[in-house]
Amino acid sequence: MTFHEMWRDLAPLGRDTASGGYRRYAWTGADADCRAWFKQQADSRGLTYELDRNGNQWAWLGDPAAGDAVVTGSHLDSVPDGGAYDGPLGVVSSFAALDELRAREAVFSRPLAIVNFADEEGARFGLACVGSRLTAGQLTIEAAHRLTDGEGVTLPQAMEAAGYDPYGIGPDPERLARVGAFVELHVEQGRALDLTGDPVGIASAIWPHGRWRYDFRGEANHAGTTRIADRRDPMLTYAETVIAARREAELTGAVATFGKVSVEPNGVNAIPSLVRGWLDSRAADQETLDAVITGIEKAARAYADRHGVDLDVVRESFTPVVEFGHALRDELGAILRGEADRPVPVLGTGAGHDAGILSASIPTAMLFVRNPTGVSHSPAEFAAEDDCVAGVTALADVLEGLACR
Numbered sequence: 133m134t135f136h137e138m139w140r141d142l143a144p145l146g147r148d149t150a151s152g153g154y155r156r157y158a159w160t161g162a163d164a165d166c167r168a169w170f171k172q173q174a175d176s177r178g179l180t181y182e183l184d185r186n187g188n189q190w191a192w193l194g195d196p197a198a199g200d201a202v203v204t205g206s207h208l209d210s211v212p213d214g215g216a217y218d219g220p221l222g223v224v225s226s227f228a229a230l231d232e233l234r235a236r237e238a239v240f241s242r243p244l245a246i247v248n249f250a251d252e253e254g255a256r257f258g259l260a261c262v263g264s265r266l267t268a269g270q271l272t273i274e275a276a277h278r279l280t281d282g283e284g285v286t287l288p289q290a291m292e293a294a295g296y297d298p299y300g301i302g303p304d305p306e307r308l309a310r311v312g313a314f315v316e317l318h319v320e321q322g323r324a325l326d327l328t329g330d331p332v333g334i335a336s337a338i339w340p341h342g343r344w345r346y347d348f349r350g351e352a353n354h355a356g357t358t359r360i361a362d363r364r365d366p367m368l369t370y371a372e373t374v375i376a377a378r379r380e381a382e383l384t385g386a387v388a389t390f391g392k393v394s395v396e397p398n399g400v401n402a403i404p405s406l407v408r409g410w411l412d413s414r415a416a417d418q419e420t421l422d423a424v425i426t427g428i429e430k431a432a433r434a435y436a437d438r439h440g441v442d443l444d445v446v447r448e449s450f451t452p453v454v455e456f457g458h459a460l461r462d463e464l465g466a467i468l469r470g471e472a473d474r475p476v477p478v479l480g481t482g483a484g485h486d487a488g489i490l491s492a493s494i495p496t497a498m499l500f501v502r503n504p505t506g507v508s509h510s511p512a513e514f515a516a517e518d519d520c521v522a523g524v525t526a527l528a529d530v531l532e533g534l535a536c537r
């Protein structure tokens with residue numbers, strides 16, 4: 133099955149026809165459809181399919197027990213109304229790159245695997261990279277079991293409803309011990325490659341980043357009869373905090389986004405009792421991120437005091453800075469340099485990835501494919517066909533260089 137045929141079959145799964153975006157949330161029907169697609173791709177290529185204890189899907193060529201495997205892949209889940217490329221481009225390109233290597237009659241000296249990591253976006257339960265964090269021992273079973281979605285469904289309930297055992301999850305050091313290198317291809321979530329004019333780039337680092345939930349509690353009351361002076365309105369404090377977040381980011385070169393909010397009771401003619409806002413913030417280094425987070429919370433607490441609003445801040449997700457190992461990074465550069473007439477650009481990113489999580493356990497690297505719009509986490513996310521092909525060729529070259537010595 134060609135890249136285009138794989139893309140064509142995957143494209144409609146979990147796509148919202150009204151927005152054109154994807155709603156592939158962990159352990160939902162759309163997730164199950166994507167998982168079935170992955171297994172079908174593995175089976176159709178005669179690969180050995182495995183589902184690991186954390187719900188990550190693996191498709192093996194060669195004997196996994198031989199060790200020192202070269203692994204590639206990404207994720208198939210999405211953010212709400214996400215784009216088509218974030219995650220799926222890496223998975224489809226992995227199968228296409230394997231097909232390319234078979235067409236080249238490459239002889240593998242190491243096992244190869246393609247992976248679909250579970251729940252990378254954390255769109256439903258709020259924590260990014262659940263599948264890879266569990267496997268790498270960066271998320272305890274207890275903390276995972278406490279994860280709850282907006283409907284009050286816990287992760288164990290969701291996994292069980294989808295036919296998975298939530299009591300078998302946990303660290304998987306034996307599996308990671310089989311992996312010698314993990315290379316993730318991903319659509320660029322920015323315009324650096326568009327500006328340099330290159331179809332493919334190599335990742336240098338991932339900014340430290342996290343998610344904080346701000347709970348603003350005020351006093352529910354009548355919107356029409358409560359004097360302004362008598363109000364304890366959490367919406368006002370929330371709004372002032374959103375502006376403070378933007379100000380802190382602008383002052384420090386960081387980014388800060390309140391992209392998700394829930395209001396109780398959420399009535400047009402009622403002053404809210406509770407406003408919950410989720411902050412996503414990232415910066416080039418930990419010190420800057422700490423300063424931004426501290427500054428935003430300090431401002432929020434000052435506003436809350438002024439309006440008689442109570443504030444609780446909970447960190448729901450955090451990923452420290454990732455510097456991809458120079459050895460594998462430079463090996464990719466050397467492999468790709470051989471083909472091109474100039475070095476492949478090496479660039480940092482503010483986006484988190486499973487490769488970032490796994491970099492604490494095994495040698496990892498990333499390839500980026502040009503996104504001329506620079507837009508991501510949106511239906512407008514895009515990569516040109518020629519660049520997707522260039523990505524597959526680059527991934528095939530890298531996998532051949534690493535696994536077919």
Ligand code: HGY
Pocket residue numbers: 252253260482483484485
């Ligand atoms: O949020 C991120 O950076 C990634 O898309 N999970």
Ligand code: MN
Pocket residue numbers: 211218253509
């Ligand atoms: Mn994403």
Ligand code: MN
Pocket residue numbers: 207218219252318484485
């Ligand atoms: Mn992604």
